[in-house]
Amino acid sequence: MAATKNKSLQQFDTDDPNRIQDIGWTFKEVWRRTRGTVVVSINLITFFILWELVVIYGDINPLFLPKASEMFAELWVGLTTRAPEGAVFSGSILDHFLHSFNNLMFGLAIACLIGIPGGLLMGGNKYIESILSPYVWALASLPRIALVPLFILFLGFTTKMQVTIIVISAVFPIMINSWAGVKTTEKSLLAAARVFGANRVQLYVKVVLPYTLPFIISGIQQGIGRGLIGVVIAELFGGSSGLGYLIQRSADTFNTAMTFAVLLLLIVMSLSLINFTRWLEAYVAPWRNVNHI
Amino acid sequence: MTKNDPIIVASDLTIAYELHRERKKLVALQDISLAVDPGEFVVLVGPSGCGKTSFINAISGLVPKASGSVTVRGSEVTGPGPDRAMVFQDYALLPWRTVESNVRMPFEFQDLGISEAEKNKRVKECLELVDLTGFEKSFPYELSGGMKQRVGIARALITNPDILLADEPFAAIDAMTREAMQAEMERIVMETGQTCVFITHSIDEAILLGDRVIVISYRPGKIKEVVNVNFPRPRMSNSAVKTSKEYAELRDHIWNLVKDEASQTNRGE
Numbered sequence A: 001m002a003a004t005k006n007k008s009l010q011q012f013d014t015d016d017p018n019r020i021q022d023i024g025w026t027f028k029e030v031w032r033r034t035r036g037t038v039v040v041s042i043n044l045i046t047f048f049i050l051w052e053l054v055v056i057y058g059d060i061n062p063l064f065l066p067k068a069s070e071m072f073a074e075l076w077v078g079l080t081t082r083a084p085e086g087a088v089f090s091g092s093i094l095d096h097f098l099h100s101f102n103n104l105m106f107g108l109a110i111a112c113l114i115g116i117p118g119g120l121l122m123g124g125n126k127y128i129e130s131i132l133s134p135y136v137w138a139l140a141s142l143p144r145i146a147l148v149p150l151f152i153l154f155l156g157f158t159t160k161m162q163v164t165i166i167v168i169s170a171v172f173p174i175m176i177n178s179w180a181g182v183k184t185t186e187k188s189l190l191a192a193a194r195v196f197g198a199n200r201v202q203l204y205v206k207v208v209l210p211y212t213l214p215f216i217i218s219g220i221q222q223g224i225g226r227g228l229i230g231v232v233i234a235e236l237f238g239g240s241s242g243l244g245y246l247i248q249r250s251a252d253t254f255n256t257a258m259t260f261a262v263l264l265l266l267i268v269m270s271l272s273l274i275n276f277t278r279w280l281e282a283y284v285a286p287w288r289n290v291n292h293i
Numbered sequence B: 001m002t003k004n005d006p007i008i009v010a011s012d013l014t015i016a017y018e019l020h021r022e023r024k025k026l027v028a029l030q031d032i033s034l035a036v037d038p039g040e041f042v043v044l045v046g047p048s049g050c051g052k053t054s055f056i057n058a059i060s061g062l063v064p065k066a067s068g069s070v071t072v073r074g075s076e077v078t079g080p081g082p083d084r085a086m087v088f089q090d091y092a093l094l095p096w097r098t099v100e101s102n103v104r105m106p107f108e109f110q111d112l113g114i115s116e117a118e119k120n121k122r123v124k125e126c127l128e129l130v131d132l133t134g135f136e137k138s139f140p141y142e143l144s145g146g147m148k149q150r151v152g153i154a155r156a157l158i159t160n161p162d163i164l165l166a167d168e169p170f171a172a173i174d175a176m177t178r179e180a181m182q183a184e185m186e187r188i189v190m191e192t193g194q195t196c197v198f199i200t201h202s203i204d205e206a207i208l209l210g211d212r213v214i215v216i217s218y219r220p221g222k223i224k225e226v227v228n229v230n231f232p233r234p235r236m237s238n239s240a241v242k243t244s245k246e247y248a249e250l251r252d253h254i255w256n257l258v259k260d261e262a263s264q265t266n267r268g269e
């Protein structure tokens, strides 16, 4: 068939080797790629210097606002030391960070294991959907903090309680996003797959799932935000480890430099995780970020 | 069934859609009766919204019928089948797949018993046919509208289906490429003996490609007139066709039929 290819098409020959050109590393290109980071860095450095100056010259009670340098010093020390073997309490930020981070990851993993299949099933089967959706909406609309006393009653001041709170915080955005992804799968894509012979399983695996993947990732992104709230709340309420607990204890002992150090660490952790999922979403679904008219 | 019996038969076909939030039905197509012979090229024209897409969706098995019947080779259409392929008006390419992978899709869903090497060869041929060689690894969002539609055409041709349903396949393609694609289409259909049901807004395209042009009226969609086109093939490469008196007459005739309908559209009937 190809041998008798229509000659008139040749004039639109599209595989000209010059079509794809190296961008190269000119100064302009380097600046274009790094200017965001540069601007953010200058902005942040200015912010912390101003903070430092305000505390030094502004006659502010260091109990309320420590110097930025003290906060960084506390953070550095806290992240580079560990509690000695057998210590009852740890003053090391790293120990508490690892506790919180591990709990968060564990909780998120469980939330994904429940939320993703749950959402996919609800999107894919209208009976499951109508049975489960009232409960999902009820629990999703309930402020999750309201459940904390109940979980403490059930599980005590344990890691299990903390993880349960993270799971219950993170599971609904993940579930609802996966569900919405399935429901909004473009009808024309399903039609095309059906016309070319896809059966129900193939429709689900080859069309609905890939279509839903970016939705799932943005669900996880929201889950991270909620999960972090869950982490801190669970640790503020009870327990003797974790960043939430450390905030509580450092504030109780008037160590505000430590409190601010932990807050900063929470911000950095949250932003890093959320930016990672943003990047992941853009990576798996580049077509969503194209502004074609 | 003998060889020359019609391959697609619609009898008193009615298609209706339920209206959102109303206990009413919109009749999109009413009492369509049409028989398409094997190897025939049938073109549907009519104002926007008259039910052309609904009709080929009924043949492809995507849309249920309200009453009447559609048969393909004598058996009632209840869903899509490997004997029918379709080019979609809105391309319907999977955005997470490359051009090549989109074109290969029908092979994944249909077991045609052909070897992997044969499949690769078909993919290559079809991409060459629609002039997309070099874009195998591109994603649909990186292509222009016309290029996307050419991917859709390659995907429909890949399995060599008996029946090709095409919903305004060349609408988004620029005039020069369109002419080349039309010639290509005519050649493919002549060569493979495929039966084609083709929708277009272009009356020239209808006359150049069609053995018969079906003019559909507006709301509810009914067959207004069936116009036979008897120019010898190939027509695309024959400049005498477009300049002939019969061509101009046919064009005027169909244009008047469609214009009547379109003006009713404007009056909001």
Ligand SMILES: Nc1ncnc2c1ncn2[C@@H]1O[C@H](COP(=O)(O)OP(=O)(O)O)[C@@H](O)[C@H]1O
Pocket: B017, B018, B019, B026, B028, B046, B047, B048, B049, B050, B051, B052, B053, B054, B055
């Ligand atoms: N899924 C649908 N639900 C409700 N109405 C529809 C649907 N698809 C098409 N219609 C209606 O049916 C009529 C015919 O549509 P269509 O077959 O797409 O026409 P055409 O392809 O000729 O433009 C239109 O009035 C349209 O609004």
Ligand SMILES: [Mg+2]
Pocket: B052, B053, B054, B089, B167
């Ligand atoms: Mg249409």
